[in-house]
Amino acid sequence: MGAGLLRRPFLLPRLFAPLDLHDPPWLTCPLGHPLAESGLFLRTGELARFAQLLVREGRWNGRQVLPARYVRRMAGERVDTSAVTCGEPYTHGDGLGVWIDRADTYRLDGRYGRYVVVSPARRAAVTVTAHAERDQELLAAIHELVVARL
Numbered sequence: 001m002g003a004g005l006l007r008r009p010f011l012l013p014r015l016f017a018p019l020d021l022h023d024p025p026w027l028t029c030p031l032g033h034p035l036a037e038s039g040l041f042l043r044t045g046e047l048a049r050f051a052q053l054l055v056r057e058g059r060w061n062g063r064q065v066l067p068a069r070y071v072r073r074m075a076g077e078r079v080d081t082s083a084v085t086c087g088e089p090y091t092h093g094d095g096l097g098v099w100i101d102r103a104d105t106y107r108l109d110g111r112y113g114r115y116v117v118v119s120p121a122r123r124a125a126v127t128v129t130a131h132a133e134r135d136q137e138l139l140a141a142i143h144e145l146v147v148a149r150l
Helices: 008-016 044-055 068-076 135-145
Strands: 106-109 114-119 124-129
Touching: 044 114, 044 124, 114 135, 124 135
Parallel strands: none
Antiparallel strands: 106 114, 114 124
């Protein structure tokens, strides 16, 4: 999306309202444009609704909120990150606004242990909003204790 489309008036009726997200706080640049890659503050339930939107390829309550083709492209178009040295969770690739994860999953990363791990093949998502400073261990636990058992 172009920067002009990422304005709150555009997103409120098209994305936030269908998911029942009541004007969530979002960090902006000095010109008022939301920081598209970060700074959106959602509660656990709100983040889980967004995760389900991705699992359902953009459909919510019978309505196509995001184009299914775009949701599939999020993890389908990848940049190689195998040389990244900041930890194993970042070496599987980078998609369109998501990190490619292991076991045919992709994820949205937030600060201090806020994650959404999406498994399109399992039609499931795991949402975590915990304060964690050992992210690699948390992600390993999500995969071993939850995703692997789906």
